[in-house]
Amino acid sequence: MFPLAYAVVEIESKASWIWFLELLIADLGIQNGLAWVFISDKQKRLIPAMQTVLPNTEHRMCVRHLYNNFRGQHTGLALKHLLWAAARATTLPWWEAEMDNLKKEDADAWGWLIERPAKNWSRSHFATHYKCDLLLNNLCESFNAAIIDARDKPILTCLERIRMYIMIRMANRRASCQHWRYTVGPRIFNIIEKNKLASSQCIPRLAGEKKYQVSQLYGGEFVVDLRAKTCSCRRWDLCGIPCPHAISAIFHRNEDIEDYLDKLYKKDPYLKTYGPIIGPVPSIDQWPRSGLLAIKPPNFKIQPGRPRKVRTKEPGEVEIPAPVPPNPKPPNWKPQPARLRRIFIKIRCKLKKAKLQLLKPRLQLPKPKLMLPKPKLQLPKPKIMLPKPKPNPKLKPKAKLKSFMQISKQGQ
Ligand SMILES: [Zn+2]
Numbered sequence: 267m268f269p270l271a272y273a274v275v276e277i278e279s280k281a282s283w284i285w286f287l288e289l290l291i292a293d294l295g296i297q298n299g300l301a302w303v304f305i306s307d308k309q310k311r312l313i314p315a316m317q318t319v320l321p322n323t324e325h326r327m328c329v330r331h332l333y334n335n336f337r338g339q340h341t342g343l344a345l346k347h348l349l350w351a352a353a354r355a356t357t358l359p360w361w362e363a364e365m366d367n368l369k370k371e372d373a374d375a376w377g378w379l380i381e382r383p384a385k386n387w388s389r390s391h392f393a394t395h396y397k398c399d400l401l402l403n404n405l406c407e408s409f410n411a412a413i414i415d416a417r418d419k420p421i422l423t424c425l426e427r428i429r430m431y432i433m434i435r436m437a438n439r440r441a442s443c444q445h446w447r448y449t450v451g452p453r454i455f456n457i458i459e460k461n462k463l464a465s466s467q468c469i470p471r472l473a474g475e476k477k478y479q480v481s482q483l484y485g486g487e488f489v490v491d492l493r494a495k496t497c498s499c500r501r502w503d504l505c506g507i508p509c510p511h512a513i514s515a516i517f518h519r520n521e522d523i524e525d526y527l528d529k530l531y532k533k534d535p536y537l538k539t540y541g542p543i544i545g546p547v548p549s550i551d552q553w554p555r556s557g558l559l560a561i562k563p564p565n566f567k568i569q570p571g572r573p574r575k576v577r578t579k580e581p582g583e584v585e586i587p588a589p590v591p592p593n594p595k596p597p598n599w600k601p602q603p604a605r606l607r608r609i610f611i612k613i614r615c616k617l618k619k620a621k622l623q624l625l626k627p628r629l630q631l632p633k634p635k636l637m638l639p640k641p642k643l644q645l646p647k648p649k650i651m652l653p654k655p656k657p658n659p660k661l662k663p664k665a666k667l668k669s670f671m672q673i674s675k676q677g678q
Contacts, residue, residue: 276567304325333350361384390500394496451536468481
């Protein structure tokens with residue numbers, strides 16, 4: 267993240283955006299905007315302002331914000347993966363194939379996405395001369411998170427805190443660059459290492475004049491031109507870092523990858539970028555008095571919802587209330603705050619139930635089939651039958667008679 271410019275405005279309107287952009291154009295010396303690419307969170311008033319001031323500039327929309335709007339109407343993990351696959355596709359045929367897959371999965375979701383111009387959100391439509399393949403606007407969110415404490419302070423304190431933050435940040439970046447182990451930064455080094463590993467699956471074949479046809483083991487033929495620094499997968503063209511196909515061709519020539527890396531990633535341009543320092547400023551009590559009247563603050567009106575201190579929740583997040591305190595409370599008990607948690611979405615396919623049923627067994631563990639046989643050793647029943655006692659005809663009538671006699675005697 268390299269902060270270029272920031273401004274405090276009374277309201278986020280088209281006029282204030284135009285004012286800011288005109289100052290930015292003057293500062294950066296932008297002629298026609300073709301050499302610059304902008305990425306935003308698709309603010310409503312910024313888009314018309316950009317079209318007025320910089321109509322030729324490539325204006326990208328953050329794909330995470332696009333997906334948040336998308337999933338308001340089209341939920342499901344399968345649709346999410348298809349949208350991201352279409353955004354990450356680097357060539358036009360691959361983008362078309364991903365969009366066809368989305369159409370097969372959900373025609374409504376495809377209809378929603380096809381209305382949004384792909385030049386704003388898919389790498390397949392991005393121009394290659396910017397050497398920037400960013401899909402996300404995380405940089406602005408990181409900056410906003412860093413200055414969140416300053417945003418509700420009085421204007422001078424707010425601006426002073428932001429200035430100090432940027433001053434320290436620039437100095438730290440400059441110092442960290444001195445400790446780089448290689449000629450490129452650690453993030454770029456890791457990307458190159460990852461691409462080197464993937465290049466082991468590529469077989470380069472020289473066609474002549476530094477042009478190669480590269481076969482990938484798992485399918486696909488790619489055309490690499492080392493002189494023009496291009497590959498037909500367009501990954502090298504988009505970001506300036508050689509893709510695995512290009513690296514396999516570079517290794518075939520026994521050359522150094524750094525010679526083919528875009529110069530923007532090297533140490534010297536990095537140091538040159540962070541070279542100018544933001545000067546330290548003493549506190550107000552040390553400032554010389556000008557003798558002029560103090561500037562009065564402008565009319566202040568709190569805009570609804572401003573300054574925003576809490577991050578706007580995404581559609582998938584819910585607030586989990588704080589747990590109920592125990593009764594009686596232990597002496598060292600501390601109340602726990604409420605938390606935010608992302609809810610995992612269940613796949614619910616309305617049309618293709620068969621697919622859902624196919625997925626189910628993968629999630630279930632196989633039942634154990636080791637069934638112990640039932641014991642068959644049954645002991646034979648004892649066949650020793652005792653002879654039944656033979657009834658004594660002489661005893662029974664007497665007993666009956668006696669009992670009858672006893673009853674009759676008792677009754678008398
Ligand atoms: Zn490639």
